[in-house]
Structures are given as structure tokens and as C-alpha cells.
């Protein structure tokens with residue numbers, strides 16, 4: 461391997477800022493995620509977790525700063541007080557490399573599960589149809605819903621829909637997976653099956669950024685924890701270390717509050 465390439469972060473955020481009108485939500489976030497990192501992003505509601513994740517694949521356009529995905533800086537141009545996408549086509553590539561799984565699954569309701577998985581690989585990535593279908597079947601097998609290939613999303617449980625959404629993200633061959641509270645919309649008895657899939661991905665060495673309220677899961681599976689408070693990183697360190705010995709008093713309070721739930 462080329463010297464340096466191994467060290468190149470999969471994702472690099474450099475002084476990322478985001479405002480919505482007068483509300484400054486991200487106030488300068490700098491973060492490097494390396495291959496194999498499983499980073500749990502924790503923080504109170506409204507601290508900017510989703511916005512940070514959504515800025516990585518340009519679902520939100522940062523107001524200032526830089527986003528670098530697998531060494532490629534997202535091209536932004538000045539527009540008004542902020543920034544705008546400079547190269548639309550670059551964004552498709554970025555979204556494939558940094559695939560997102562949402563709280564609300566976001567499957568396409570008019571497509572079967574199999575169609576959901578092959579849509580972007582065939583039409584955006586322009587890969588051969590037969591290859592995409594074979595791969596999609598293997599992914600559905602992997603997440604345990606191969607029997608649902610011809611069903612529509614509405615006919616699946618929440619847990620099955622979220623596993624389909626994870627398989628759909630994997631079908632893009634991402635370099636990093638972004639999860640935004642993937643279990644928050646699920647019935648409690650369905651949470652475990654989705655966490656099990658995520659744990660398996662982490663064990664494969666996949667790079668993951670995960671916004672979650674599942675503190676026990678974060679503690680167990682994450683390699684690193686980033687705690688956001690009012691748009692800034694308040695605590696950042698190896699998972700076992702920050703939970704055992706938090707530096708920030710706010711983070712200490714946050715974990716003691718959530719652990720008693």
C-alpha cells in the first residue's frame with residue numbers, strides 16, 4: 461500500500477459550520493474518521509448530531525468549512541452568505557461512498573424490497589443488472605429477509621424495513637455507513653434485530669458513524685465516542701475510556717441520566 465494512503469481518513473470534517481437562518485447549529489466541527497472506526501455520536505436532542513451527519517453527504521450544505529470523503533474534498537462554491545454545491549455529479553459518488561440509514565427507513569414505497577436495493581446500483585452506478593440482483597439477494601440473505609424480496613415496504617415490520625434499508629445502503633458498496641438513530645422509530649421488541657445487523661457490520665471492520673441513544677450498544681460496539689453539545693464537540697475519545705473516565709462534566713451527566721432509563 462502507498463505510504464500515507466493507510467492513514468488517509470475515510471471522512472474528514474474541517475471546521476464545519478452550519479446555520480439555519482440566524483440559528484447556528486454547528487459551530488466548527490473537526491473530526492477524522494479512519495478505516496474501521498465505529499464512532500458513536502451522542503448528544504442531547506438539538507445538539508446538531510443529525511445536521512453533522514447530513515452535512516457529510518450534502519443532505520445539508522454546510523455554511524462554512526470542508527468535508528473530505530475518501531480523500532476527495534466536496535466541491536462547494538460561495539453563494540450568498542453560505543455555500544452551494546459546485547458539482548452535482550460529484551455528490552452522487554459521495555452519497556454512494558458515504559451511505560446513509562435514516563430513522564424513518566426511507567424505502568421507496570412503490571418498489572419491492574429487491575427493487576429498492578438494485579435501483580441506485582443499476583441506474584446511478586450503472587452496474588450490470590444481473591450482478592446487482594445477485595448481490596442484492598446475498599445482502600437480503602445477510603440481513604435475514606431474503607424471503608421479503610418481492611414484498612413492498614408497507615408489508616414489512618419496522619425492523620425488517622430498517623434491515624432492508626441497511627442492505628440497500630450496502631448495495632452501493634459504501635466506504636462508510638452513516639446511521640441516524642436507526643432504531644429510534646422501532647417498537648422495542650424490534651430494536652435488537654437491527655442492532656444485531658449493525659454489530660455484525662462493525663465486526664466486519666466496516667467504518668461507521670452512528671447517531672444513537674442506545675448507550676449500552678455504543679459502549680459495547682463503538683471504538684470511539686464523540687459527544688456533541690450545542691454544535692461543538694464536547695468530548696471525543698476511545699469508547700472504553702470516555703465512558704469509564706469522562707473529561708466533560710456535561711458528558712458525565714448525560715451518561716448517568718441515560719443509563720438509568
Ligand SMILES: Nc1ncnc2c1ncn2[C@@H]1O[C@H](COP(=O)(O)OP(=O)(O)O)[C@@H](O)[C@H]1O
Nearest residue numbers: 480483485503504505506507508509510511512
Ligand atoms: N432544516 C432545518 N431548518 C431549520 N432548523 C433546523 C433544520 N434542521 C435542524 N434544525 C435545527 O437545528 C438544531 C439541531 O438539529 P439536529 O441536527 O436535528 O439535532 P439532533 O440530531 O442532535 O437532535 C435544532 O435546533 C433543529 O431545530
Ligand SMILES: [Mg+2]
Nearest residue numbers: 509510511641
Ligand atoms: Mg437527530
